[in-house]
Structure formats: structure tokens, C-alpha cells
Amino acid sequence: MCPKTSKTTPLLLIGGICFVIVLVGITGITLINNINLSNIIRLNEKVASDSVSNNENQIKELNYVNNHPRNVYLKLNASSRDDENDEQMQKEQEQLELPKISAVIGGSKPKVEDNQVKESSEAISPSSSTFSSHSSAGELTSTPSGGDAPSSSTVSVTAPPLPFGGFKYNQSSGLIDYEKRNQVVKMMEHAWHNYKLYAWGKNELRPLSQRPHSASIFGSYDLGATIVDGLDTLYIMGLEKEYREGRDWIERKFSLDNISAELSVFETNIRFVGGMLTLYAFTGDPLYKEKAQHVADKLLPAFQTPTGIPYALVNTKTGVAKNYGWASGGSSILSEFGTLHLEFAYLSDITGNPLYRERVQTIRQVLKEIEKPKGLYPNFLNPKTGKWGQLHMSLGALGDSYYEYLLKAWLQSGQTDEEAREMFDEAMLAILDKMVRTSPGGLTYVSDLKFDRLEHKMDHLACFSGGLFALGAATRQNDYTDKYMEVGKGITNTCHESYIRAPTQLGPEAFRFSEAVEARALRSQEKYYILRPETFESYFVLWRLTHDQKYRDWGWEAVLALEKHCRTAHGYCGLRNVYQQEPQKDDVQQSFFLAETLKYLYLLFSDDSVLPLDEWVFNTEAHPLPIKGANAYYRQAPVTLPVSNAS
Numbered sequence: 001m002c003p004k005t006s007k008t009t010p011l012l013l014i015g016g017i018c019f020v021i022v023l024v025g026i027t028g029i030t031l032i033n034n035i036n037l038s039n040i041i042r043l044n045e046k047v048a049s050d051s052v053s054n055n056e057n058q059i060k061e062l063n064y065v066n067n068h069p070r071n072v073y074l075k076l077n078a079s080s081r082d083d084e085n086d087e088q089m090q091k092e093q094e095q096l097e098l099p100k101i102s103a104v105i106g107g108s109k110p111k112v113e114d115n116q117v118k119e120s121s122e123a124i125s126p127s128s129s130t131f132s133s134h135s136s137a138g139e140l141t142s143t144p145s146g147g148d149a150p151s152s153s154t155v156s157v158t159a160p161p162l163p164f165g166g167f168k169y170n171q172s173s174g175l176i177d178y179e180k181r182n183q184v185v186k187m188m189e190h191a192w193h194n195y196k197l198y199a200w201g202k203n204e205l206r207p208l209s210q211r212p213h214s215a216s217i218f219g220s221y222d223l224g225a226t227i228v229d230g231l232d233t234l235y236i237m238g239l240e241k242e243y244r245e246g247r248d249w250i251e252r253k254f255s256l257d258n259i260s261a262e263l264s265v266f267e268t269n270i271r272f273v274g275g276m277l278t279l280y281a282f283t284g285d286p287l288y289k290e291k292a293q294h295v296a297d298k299l300l301p302a303f304q305t306p307t308g309i310p311y312a313l314v315n316t317k318t319g320v321a322k323n324y325g326w327a328s329g330g331s332s333i334l335s336e337f338g339t340l341h342l343e344f345a346y347l348s349d350i351t352g353n354p355l356y357r358e359r360v361q362t363i364r365q366v367l368k369e370i371e372k373p374k375g376l377y378p379n380f381l382n383p384k385t386g387k388w389g390q391l392h393m394s395l396g397a398l399g400d401s402y403y404e405y406l407l408k409a410w411l412q413s414g415q416t417d418e419e420a421r422e423m424f425d426e427a428m429l430a431i432l433d434k435m436v437r438t439s440p441g442g443l444t445y446v447s448d449l450k451f452d453r454l455e456h457k458m459d460h461l462a463c464f465s466g467g468l469f470a471l472g473a474a475t476r477q478n479d480y481t482d483k484y485m486e487v488g489k490g491i492t493n494t495c496h497e498s499y500i501r502a503p504t505q506l507g508p509e510a511f512r513f514s515e516a517v518e519a520r521a522l523r524s525q526e527k528y529y530i531l532r533p534e535t536f537e538s539y540f541v542l543w544r545l546t547h548d549q550k551y552r553d554w555g556w557e558a559v560l561a562l563e564k565h566c567r568t569a570h571g572y573c574g575l576r577n578v579y580q581q582e583p584q585k586d587d588v589q590q591s592f593f594l595a596e597t598l599k600y601l602y603l604l605f606s607d608d609s610v611l612p613l614d615e616w617v618f619n620t621e622a623h624p625l626p627i628k629g630a631n632a633y634y635r636q637a638p639v640t641l642p643v644s645n646a647s
């Protein structure tokens, strides 16, 4: 307060000073208020802009959600509770060839591995779950009613709602890492746009040369391998314009007629048949079913062998088939002829033609009945004699996806193909016993075995097996469950180690274990990285099954490394030596980079409801196929007899 005085002048002076002080005070407060206000306004603007970008994300997500096949399915379930929507539902079902869902029933609690997952899984309400195909508590019946159109089949289910072998993991929608996922989408756009610019319709792109890669496994024929392989990834990412370009190309250009290409039965199956089947499951567009069948029919001559074990190569014009000259005395290769089952079985179901399933069932029988040395499958089998070639065993090159398809055939069948699961468990137990080892430094690895000698070497290709063991654990509770999960996590950790022990933070093609080195390539021909997906595949599966943040962190490290070392102005290349600071690039953008690598990375940062593992099973090229009885997009057709049996 102002001091009192008796004299006028000083009084006036003091009054003036007081006035000035008050004025300054008021101005100051106003100023401070204004500053605060502008801060608040700015803050509000930021909140608003954040929420706009969140909204944008949400809108993008919603569009995605609405377009996503599974969510169309959920939408259909929701509308089935609303009589007014029945007509609309009917129309949508007809358009999509969806089976009608006649029952979704609640049920038992999941068994889970750790507390984190346990809590979240217990929060799942039966209504958010899909239905099971387990026959323990009920039967799944899929009965074509009327038998005229595929859309007329009815699925009726009396089973618990937790289909994933009793395991159900968190399906919360709060687990999307938008920023990281958007980065992966941008990578896909970059890869696709440059392929489109410089190699459209050809198989792959050479990013440095800015021209097609004509020495790819599909040669210089215009088969559009990158289009067919990458299209479902575009679909999943919601890149609609690019998806339409690809679909249009397939409709107008894709054909194996009138070309005389010698194609790999395995590669053509996993990429072309697999890709088309996924697109058919996603969309119900008959174009893809026709094309899948067209390609598979071109492969059929390769199965004309005394055992039914197909040859590796087939000429699309002449039908002449043969094996690779280098493959152990004219043998077929386990990972090749053993990786047809998912696609051929599903093709039979959507076409109603049992022939394709019969072909792979024959392969299964040969492998089931043949004597297996120490319970293991050698990589080579002679298709004429039915005898094993060299006794080399591997969960990497030449063996890998055979084991994958045993587990996945069981999953695809809605866990009814018990034979496949038994063969899987028998094989994996032998592998655990004879080929899985722990390094002196405590790293779990799966070694190749040559005759009776362990090589203490693991291929990058074998890194998928971290996810495979974990998936085996998560889908059946038995004596091996814990071991499978432990080994699955251990192998995934080792593959991560092989990445972070390289200056590029990208893993080599093969790595070794000895007293001197661990998880490191020694030979120059093992040091390259060709944009392979297997390690990220295991990060994705382990993330889905455990929600351990480290898998996402590891995936993000990989994204940064890919951006730093593999990205070029015109697409992505592999590296010739991951141990160099500035490695030379190989000038090839592999089609599986779009089909697998980017898809698994995208899914790693997505919510679990995107292609849930209890509804979809990924073929070895990461093309998701629907699980029978658990997924309305299975689109089963009524069975038709092949012409030869019809009369």
C-alpha cells in the first residue's frame, strides 16, 4: 500500500507514483494473462491439431476397419442381431460369398503363459471372440445347403469361443503404434512406386539400374511377380489406388498360357498361387480364384512321378518336369515338395475340386510312411524311388517350410488335421533333441546336421522357426509346450543377436557358433542380406503371443537399418556384406520384400485384430489364408467331382 503524507506536492507525487505502480501492475497482470492465454491458445491449438492427426489416424483406421475382411465379418455378426439389417447383410454376404454364421457361443478361459497376457486375455468377452472349430466341446459342421452357389454354405458351430487351442491373447484396440506403422507404409509406397515406374509387369526391380531384374527366379517373363506377391500387403495397408492398379494388371495381363517358362513349382506355388488365394479370401473376387487355379493347373504335370512326389521344375508350355541337377542324385527337395499343402488344400475347398488336395495328401502319405533316420527328415528325396538322398537335415535352406506347413496345415484345418500336428510334434522333438543347441555364450540355435555331424551353423532362413516353435506352443498345451516357447524365444533372440552384432544392424545369410564366434558369419558368401523377412516374422509372432515390447523395439531397429542401408532413391536393395560400415548394394528389390518383410513389420506395429492368428494362417510367403471354421472368409465351395470320376 502507499505511504501517508501531509504535504500536497509530495502527496500528488506519491499519488502519481502509486497510480503508475497500479497501472504497471494492471498492465503486467494483463500481459501475464495474455501470455498465459496465448500459451493456452497455442496449447489448445496443439491439442486440437494432435487430435486432428489422431482423428486422421482414427479415420484412416476406421476406413481400414470397415474395409478389412475380418471386420466386415464382425459387422455382419453385429448386423445379424438387427432384423432391419438382414436384407443388407444378405446382399453383402452374396457379394462377398460369405458363409452365414449361425452361432457364436461363449466358453472357457484361456491358458496363458505370463501374467501380462493373462490379465488381458481374461478381459476378452465372448462376444469379441470368434468361434472355435474344436470338436472336443462340439462339432463344426460346414454343410453346403442347396449346393448351387458357394455363398449358400452354412456354418453351424457348437464349440467354445476361444479357438486358439485354448489360448486367446489380448485383442485390445489400443496397441497400434501409428508412427512406426506409417513409416512402414511409406516404405511400401516407395518400393511399389519405383517398381511401377521402372519394372511394371516384370518380375522384380533393380533399383540402382532402374530397370527390371530379369535374372530373378521367374526370369524375364512378364509374370508380374512383385504385383502378385505384394498385392495383399497393399490391401492390408489400405493402399487402395495401388491395389487397384495391381488388380487391373492381373486381370488384363496375367497368364501362363503361351509362354514357355521353366518355373519352380515351389516358388510359383507360394508366391503366385498363395498370393491369389489370399486375395480371393480377402475380396471374394472370382478373378483371383480363377488365376490361382490357372497357375496350379500349370504345375500339375510336375506331380506325374512314380511316388507322386513332384519334380522341382515344370515347363508351363510342354508340361515337361525335372529336378535340379545339383540336388543329390536327381532328388526333389523337402522344403519345396513339402510346401504345397496349404495352398493346394485351400484351392480344393474354394473350387470344389478335390484333385489339388489329393495331390498334396499323396505327398503327406509318402512322408508319413517312409522311415525317418533318427526321426529326422533329410532334405532330399528321390521322386522315382521314394528313397532319401544325402542325409542332410536343416531347419534352414532345403528343409525349413516343410516343418512350417505341418503345423500350419493343422491350424488351417481348424485343428482337425491331427495327422499333421502329430507329424509336426514328432519332427520338432527330433530336431530339439538332435539339432537345437546352446552356445557357450548362452544363445539357442538350430544347427544343420550332415550325416551325424552338427555344422553349428544357422541360416537366416531358419530364423522363422522362432515364431514357429512359439506358435506350436501357443496352440496346444502338452508336455512340450514350455520347451517350444522357450526355444522359440531363444531362437528369436539369437537371430536378433546376429543382427545387432553387425555394424549395419542387419543379419547375415548364415551365422556360426564356435568357441571363437557366436551368431556371426565367417565366410564371405554368408555375409550378405537380401531383404529377407524371417527374423521379423518371428518378432511379429512373438509380439502377438507375448506382447513383450522388446519385439517391437527390435523391429523398429530393423526399420531404421533398412532405411539407412537398403533404401535407395529408386527402391530397396540387399547388401553384399552386412559387416561393412558402407556395404555395397546388390541392386535387387526382391518380391518377398513387399510380400513378407514389409507385411510382417506392418503387422508388428498393428493391433492384434489385424489378421488375428486364430483366424488366419500365413503361408511361407506371408500370404494369409483363412482358418477353416474360424474365419468367415474361408469361402468354401460345394464339392464337385472331377470329370474322370463324375460318370
Ligand code: DMJ
Pocket (backbone or CB within 6 Å): 401, 461, 532, 533, 534, 592, 596, 620, 621, 622
Ligand atoms: C521366401 O520366398 C519364403 O519365405 C520362403 O519360404 C523362403 N525364402 C523366401 C524369403 O527369404
